[in-house]
Amino acid sequence: MAAGRAELVLVTSVPLRAAARQVGSAGGAGPAGDGARPGRLARRAAIRRVLAQRCVQAVSVTVLVSTACFAVVQTLPGDVAMRIAAGRYGYDGVTAATADAVRAELGLDAPAWQQLLRWWADLLRLDLGTSLVTGRDVGAELALPVASSLQLAAVALLLAVVVGGAVGTAAARRPGGLLDRLTTVWVAGARALPPFLLGLLLIVVFSVHLGWLPAVGHGSASSVVLPAATLAVGLSGLFARVTRDTVAQIGGSAFVAFAETKGLRRRAVLVRHVLRNAGLTLVAYLGVQAVLLVEGVVVVESLFAWPGLGHALVHAIFWRDVPVLQAAAVALALLVVLVNTVVDLAGLALDPRPRRREVVP
Template sequence: MRQYVFRRLGRLVLALLGVTLITFLLLRLTGDPARVVLGQLASDEAIQQFNREHGLDRPWPEQYVAFLWKALQGDLGQSLRYEQSNFSILLERVPATLRLAGASLILTFVIGLPLGIIAALRRDTTVDYLARGLVLLAQGIPNFFLAILLILFFGVYLGWLPTGGSDSFKHLILPAFVLSFVQLPLTVRVTRSAVLDIIGQSYIRTARSKGLPERLVLVRHVLRNAALPILTILGVQVALLMSGAVVTETVFSWPGIGRLIVSAILARDFPLVQSIVFVIAMAVVVVNFLVDILYGILDPRIILN
């Protein structure tokens, strides 16, 4: 167990290094941020001074190592666009993203888990076909297109819900639904497969042959054992949340880190983009690491090696 934890921690560090390095290199290929911040009419002297003040005149390897060293010390640098600490900017935006992610995650499990369970219990019936059809529909519709449709129908045509902002609970409904729709296919598929696998086990047939009520068999044996495979998708859900939040927050003008990273990329704000990617990558790999460890703890049959 201890060796597995240390090995996973090593992979976690390598994953963070890989993500940050790729992001760093891709950003450097997009052009000179000084031209965007100072304008196309800025003199060469002003651009050189700007690059010197922000460390952009140093070699790329030196810039990358400096970013990593400061990030490990809790210093994410300063934004070129906002001229303030990236850490303080993230502190302002992260709560909004957490609200949206939490609401969409709850909505995903409230809809996806019962739908997957019912589809498994009613296998090859109309309910099962409808559930699988919904999964295919959710996979085929881009979230930005769904967001636009919901805005036009509920916001413009009916006028029931606001089309943007984050001032009240009503502003949360549409973006949370769109973001949960992205995660719904995976939740339904995994839940259905897990329940079908458990139902086919011999101890379920034994419990039914003893005359146990179907509800007791479902709660005590089926759902309890199917919960562990469902737990494993939590790490994947976090990655889907982060990727889906970029589009969803942009369409609905939600003031989170998803919308922030889009504006930072357009402004070529290298330090801010690197900081956002670093924080998101850290969240994804840490959640996946904790899920793996928790899975081994909850199921003694699994040997982590």
């Protein structure tokens, strides 16, 4: 009977696919498992293609961002050597002779294009140079800021996923209910409230009046709560709304109704069918929001004096520390590329189509 059929494309679960392989083998038309190998090869090819594209993107982003930062610094008003000397020795100890000495020491009297070529040559050797203000290696200078920014972003993203995912899933179970309406109000308020204003409100309430949490610093685990909450409030509200819409749409699908008619409990249907199919959409949206999260880190870190990349970037701009400015901006840009890469790979892992398209003769 299997030999007389046309091609059958299976989009069912793993046990049914295993049964289909047995039927195909019994019919003498060759093992159906041969169709799985092209699927795996296609997936590996897609992964290699994504990695190659992101590597090219990382190189181009590094060149463009570093060049743009260098051009911006060159157009800023004021004497760069004077500002660097003030950062080293203080404004009281800065004279014209001191500024001239700093200019000659750092090669700031060379043409701008020579300074840019020198930066690119050092970058090819993976040498980020030295800070013009502190004299330390830029890599060592940015080691703590990179780790601090990753810590802050990870905590904020975790809070957004846990809170937003739970609220959105609960709201999807009763569309139009009280929780659903509150989620809509939450999203509207989160989008209308700027992060710096929300951060100030959290500082006034939880640090000044209640005294529960520190307003600034990086010394304890409690110091990450306020800046992470500032970043997570808006992100979790949007994520809750997207989760609600996605789960509600998938929950009304025919295959979900069929799973319920088989007698599966609602929790099993939610976990095995609804959330599993919603994962691809949620991961893609989370990747877009994570890019915006990297951008919001600059404002929040400056507000809470969090020693991250945004904080280092602001100080580098103020003191005209070009190597630190370029390296910090490039690091932020590469974080965006890394987030996009992780999202693409997660999408390939969650997308069932390449590995489920098995042809059984």
